[in-house]
Amino acid sequence: MSFEKGQKDRLFKFVQLCAKKNGGVTAGNITNFGITNQEQLFEIAKLCVQQNGYGTVCHIHRFGITNQNHLFEIAKLCAQQDGRRTGFFIPSFGITDQDQLFEIAKLCAQQDGRTGFFITKFGITNQNKLFEIAKLCAQQNGEETGRFITIFGITDQDHLYEIAKLCAQQDGKGTARYIMNFGITNQDRLFEIGLLCIRNCPSENSRFRCFQDLGKVFNVFALQVLAVFINNPNDYNQAEKCLCLYQNQFANRHFEEFFTLIARIEEPHVRYQNYEFLANVMVLCKALLDEDQIQCLRKSKILESIFKFGRPNLKFPLFLAAALLAKSSEGLKKIDALQGELDWQKKLTQLLAARLELEGIDISNFLKMIEKASLFKAKENQQALIEMLLLMAEEKNLPKQLILERICKEIPEKGTKGDREKAYLRNIQSVISILEFKETVQFKDQSRSLSTIAEDILKKKFLCGNIEEFASKYNETFRNCRNPSAIVTYASKIKSDKIGSEYFGAFMASTLNKTFLLDRYKLENNLHLQTLNKYDSKLIEKWKCNQSIELSRLNFDPSKIVQEPLSSKEWLKQKIAENHLKQFQLNDLNAYLKKGEEVTKSLGVMRGKLGKELKISDSSQTDILTKQLDTVSLQLLCIQYIEVSDNTLPSLYKEYAKEMDQQKKGQIDIRIKSAVDQLKQYLDQLQKIVSKNAYAPCEFSNDLDGKIRDIKEINATVALEREIVEETDDPIDILLCGTEVSGSCQRVDGDPNLNKGLLGYLMNGNKLLAVKGSEGTFKAGCLLRLLWDGEKPVLFMERLYPDNIKDRHRQALEYLAKQKAIQLGIPLCCKSETGQEYNKPLYALGGPSPYEYCDAVSSITDGKYTIKNVKLL
Structure with a gap:
C-alpha cells in the first residue's frame, strides 16, 4: 500500500509541475492522469488557472470536482484571469449558489467589461445585483456595456441612467454609438449623457463621430462638417473651406478672428488640430447656445483664452464648461463680468471659479x-x-x-x-x-x-x-506625456498576472526615479547582454547611442524599395500565423491561401444552405448553426476582400494611370470608389462576425479596425509636415510603440495574454526605430534587436508597422537600421522572401523580463528564442 501511495504522490507532484508549466494543456488532459483524489484535483486546477486561466476555464468540467466551495474558489481565480471567457463557461462549473455566482460575476466584470454579453449564463435574476455587475462592466468597458446593456434585463430608469453615465465617462465615443440601447426616456438625462460622451472622447476627430452618433440627442445639423473631418483627416485647406461655409449657419460671424489666428500657424499638423477644435466648438455652439450666449463668450474672450490654453486634451472640456455656464442666466452674468483685462489664464481660472460659486x-x-x-x-x-x-x-x-x-x-x-x-x-x-x-x-x-x-x-x-x-x-x-491614460490602461490589463505586474512595477519605479536607461542596459540578470559585452566591451556603449535624421534630408528612390507593402493575401496569412484567428476552423480559407484552391462557390453554397437551416431550426440547434454560418461567412468574406484588394483595385489603378481621356478617367474613378466601398462593406461584415462570436479573439477585431482606418484614408489628402526617423529608447515611446500604429498586438489596451510581451520591449535592452510626425507620435516603426549568432553579434530588424507602411517610411527605417549596423560594425538581417541567406540562426539568450513578444517567431517568449532563415539586408 505504501508503494502505491508513493506512486500516487509522485504522480500528483508531476502533474503539479505540468500545471505550472502549461495550465491549459494540463487541464485538457487531466483525465489521462487518472487522479481521483478531490483535494489533489482542486490543487492542480488552481495551479492550471494561475498559469493559464484562458486555457483552463473551458476544460474545468474535466476535473470532475464536485465540492461547491472548491468550484467557487476556482471560478474566482478564472474570473480574475479571463472574465469574459469565464462568463461564457460559468454553467460548466455547476455552481448554484446565487451569492457565489454574484461574486464571480463581479470579478469577471472587473477583469473584462465585455462580460455583459454572457450575463444571462450566470442565472442571476435580482435586479440590484444585475445593476452592480453592470456598473462594474461600465467602468471597465463603456462601449461594450452599452452595446449589450439590454441583455442585463434592467428596467429601472434610475439604474440605467447611472450605468449610462459610467459608460460615457469610461468611453465617450464608444458609448455614443449605443446610447439609444439604454432606453432612457427622460430627455434631460439623455442630453446629460450625450454631453458626457462628448467630454470623454479621446481626440477631437473622434468627437466628430460622437456628434454623428448623437445627432438625434443634440439635433446637430452639421453632417457636412463632420463628414469632411472624418473622411479627410489632416486636410486643413478643406477644413477651412468647410468651416467658412458652416459659419453662415450663425446670424453673426462669431468665429472670424479664429480663422485669422489659425491661418497664421505655420506647422500644418498644429493648424489642422486647431481647425478640429474650432469645428467642435462651432457644432456644439449651434446645438447648445443661442446667438446672445455665443456673443457673450466671444466678448469676454473666453473662447480666445481656451484657444491659447496649452493642453490640447483639456481645450474641449474647458469650452464645454463655459458653454454650460452660459446656458444659465446667472452663469451668463458671471461670464459677462470677465470682460476686463485679465490675462487668459486668469480668465479660465475665474471661469471655473464661477462654475463652483454657482454650486x-x-x-x-x-x-x-x-x-x-x-x-x-x-x-x-x-x-x-x-x-x-x-x-x-x-x-x-x-x-x-x-x-x-x-x-x-x-x-x-x-x-x-x-x-x-x-x-x-x-x-x-x-x-x-x-x-x-x-x-x-x-x-x-x-x-x-x-x-x-x-x-x-x-x-x-x-x-x-x-x-x-x-x-x-x-x-x-x-x-x-502625449497619452496620459496609457500607463493606467496597461496596468489594468496585466494586473491579474502577478509576475508581470511586479515587473511592470519595477519599470514604473525605474522610470520615475530616472534610472530607466541605466537599468534597461544593466548586465546584471541579463545573460544576453553579458554575452554580447564579453565579445566586445565597447559594443553596448555604442548600442546606447541614438541617431535621428529628418526625412526631408533623405533621397528616396522608388527603384530601391526593398519590399512592397504586404498584399491582403499575405496580410491574412500573417494574422493566421500569429494566431489572431485561432478560434475559427479555417480549412477552406487555408486551402485558398496556401494552394490557391477555388473554394468561393462551395462556400457560397454552404452559406446559403446553413442560412436556410437556421431559419427552420429549433432553439437547440440555433447556436451550433449560427457558429457554423459565421465561420463559413468569415472565410468567404476574407476571400472576397482579398480578390478586390489584390486584384480588382490594382487593375483599376493601372487602367486609370494609362487612360488619357478625361471622361473615361471619370468612369474608372467611379469604379475605383465602388471597389473601395465594397472593401469597406467586407470589413464591416467581418467585424460584425468577429465581434459577436463567443470565441473570437479580440486581436483580429483590432486588426480589422486598423484596416478600416486604412481604407478611410485611401483618398485623404495628407498635409506635408516635418517628419523624422530616429532611434529611441524613451520609456514613453516604447510603451506606446504598438498603440500608435495599426496592426500590432502590443497595444496597451490589447489582449493581456499577448501584450504582456511589451514588458520585454521595455526592459530587455532592445531599441525602437520610429518615424514621427511633428506631433511626436509614431507614423511607422519597428523593433531593432541586437542578437547573437553563436559566434558574434548581429543586428536584426523586426517586422515594420503599420501593415500599409508608406514607401518613404520603409526606406527611412531601413536607412537608419543600416546606419546603426555600420556604427556597430556588424551584419544587419531581417525576415524576407528575397535577399542573401545569412546561413545561421540568431539567438536571444534571455533577459530580466519574464515575457517578451517576438514578431519573427510570432509568439510570446521568456526572452529566449531562436530566429531561423534570416536574410542580409
Whole structure:
C-alpha cells in the first residue's frame, strides 16, 4: 500500500509541475492522469488557472470536482484571469449558489467589461445585483456595456441612467454609438449623457463621430462638417473651406478672428488640430447656445483664452464648461463680468471659479492664496490649477469646500514661502490624481494628507514600492506625456498576472526615479547582454547611442524599395500565423491561401444552405448553426476582400494611370470608389462576425479596425509636415510603440495574454526605430534587436508597422537600421522572401523580463528564442 501511495504522490507532484508549466494543456488532459483524489484535483486546477486561466476555464468540467466551495474558489481565480471567457463557461462549473455566482460575476466584470454579453449564463435574476455587475462592466468597458446593456434585463430608469453615465465617462465615443440601447426616456438625462460622451472622447476627430452618433440627442445639423473631418483627416485647406461655409449657419460671424489666428500657424499638423477644435466648438455652439450666449463668450474672450490654453486634451472640456455656464442666466452674468483685462489664464481660472460659486462653494480664500503664490505664475503650474478646478466642476458628488480648505491647510508649519507654495502645488496635483482614479471617497479620510492619499492610490495601482515625491514624479512623467491614460490602461490589463505586474512595477519605479536607461542596459540578470559585452566591451556603449535624421534630408528612390507593402493575401496569412484567428476552423480559407484552391462557390453554397437551416431550426440547434454560418461567412468574406484588394483595385489603378481621356478617367474613378466601398462593406461584415462570436479573439477585431482606418484614408489628402526617423529608447515611446500604429498586438489596451510581451520591449535592452510626425507620435516603426549568432553579434530588424507602411517610411527605417549596423560594425538581417541567406540562426539568450513578444517567431517568449532563415539586408 505504501508503494502505491508513493506512486500516487509522485504522480500528483508531476502533474503539479505540468500545471505550472502549461495550465491549459494540463487541464485538457487531466483525465489521462487518472487522479481521483478531490483535494489533489482542486490543487492542480488552481495551479492550471494561475498559469493559464484562458486555457483552463473551458476544460474545468474535466476535473470532475464536485465540492461547491472548491468550484467557487476556482471560478474566482478564472474570473480574475479571463472574465469574459469565464462568463461564457460559468454553467460548466455547476455552481448554484446565487451569492457565489454574484461574486464571480463581479470579478469577471472587473477583469473584462465585455462580460455583459454572457450575463444571462450566470442565472442571476435580482435586479440590484444585475445593476452592480453592470456598473462594474461600465467602468471597465463603456462601449461594450452599452452595446449589450439590454441583455442585463434592467428596467429601472434610475439604474440605467447611472450605468449610462459610467459608460460615457469610461468611453465617450464608444458609448455614443449605443446610447439609444439604454432606453432612457427622460430627455434631460439623455442630453446629460450625450454631453458626457462628448467630454470623454479621446481626440477631437473622434468627437466628430460622437456628434454623428448623437445627432438625434443634440439635433446637430452639421453632417457636412463632420463628414469632411472624418473622411479627410489632416486636410486643413478643406477644413477651412468647410468651416467658412458652416459659419453662415450663425446670424453673426462669431468665429472670424479664429480663422485669422489659425491661418497664421505655420506647422500644418498644429493648424489642422486647431481647425478640429474650432469645428467642435462651432457644432456644439449651434446645438447648445443661442446667438446672445455665443456673443457673450466671444466678448469676454473666453473662447480666445481656451484657444491659447496649452493642453490640447483639456481645450474641449474647458469650452464645454463655459458653454454650460452660459446656458444659465446667472452663469451668463458671471461670464459677462470677465470682460476686463485679465490675462487668459486668469480668465479660465475665474471661469471655473464661477462654475463652483454657482454650486454655493466659497472659493475666494483659495483664490487669494493662489494670487499670492509666485509659483503659479509659471504656465505649467497654472495649467495644473485649471485642470484641478475643471475636474472639480465636473464632479457632482464631491466635498468640494473641504478639498479647497485642505489644499490651503496641509502645508508645512515651518519652512520658507517657497516651501509652502510647493506644498500648495503638490496638493493640487494630488487632488488631480485622486479625481482621475475615481477614488473620491478617500477625500473624507482626514487622517492622511492629500499627497499621502494620492501616493497610496498610485503605489497600489502600480506596485512600484516606496518612491519619494511619487505623485509629483508621476504627474511630471506620465500625466504630462502625449497619452496620459496609457500607463493606467496597461496596468489594468496585466494586473491579474502577478509576475508581470511586479515587473511592470519595477519599470514604473525605474522610470520615475530616472534610472530607466541605466537599468534597461544593466548586465546584471541579463545573460544576453553579458554575452554580447564579453565579445566586445565597447559594443553596448555604442548600442546606447541614438541617431535621428529628418526625412526631408533623405533621397528616396522608388527603384530601391526593398519590399512592397504586404498584399491582403499575405496580410491574412500573417494574422493566421500569429494566431489572431485561432478560434475559427479555417480549412477552406487555408486551402485558398496556401494552394490557391477555388473554394468561393462551395462556400457560397454552404452559406446559403446553413442560412436556410437556421431559419427552420429549433432553439437547440440555433447556436451550433449560427457558429457554423459565421465561420463559413468569415472565410468567404476574407476571400472576397482579398480578390478586390489584390486584384480588382490594382487593375483599376493601372487602367486609370494609362487612360488619357478625361471622361473615361471619370468612369474608372467611379469604379475605383465602388471597389473601395465594397472593401469597406467586407470589413464591416467581418467585424460584425468577429465581434459577436463567443470565441473570437479580440486581436483580429483590432486588426480589422486598423484596416478600416486604412481604407478611410485611401483618398485623404495628407498635409506635408516635418517628419523624422530616429532611434529611441524613451520609456514613453516604447510603451506606446504598438498603440500608435495599426496592426500590432502590443497595444496597451490589447489582449493581456499577448501584450504582456511589451514588458520585454521595455526592459530587455532592445531599441525602437520610429518615424514621427511633428506631433511626436509614431507614423511607422519597428523593433531593432541586437542578437547573437553563436559566434558574434548581429543586428536584426523586426517586422515594420503599420501593415500599409508608406514607401518613404520603409526606406527611412531601413536607412537608419543600416546606419546603426555600420556604427556597430556588424551584419544587419531581417525576415524576407528575397535577399542573401545569412546561413545561421540568431539567438536571444534571455533577459530580466519574464515575457517578451517576438514578431519573427510570432509568439510570446521568456526572452529566449531562436530566429531561423534570416536574410542580409
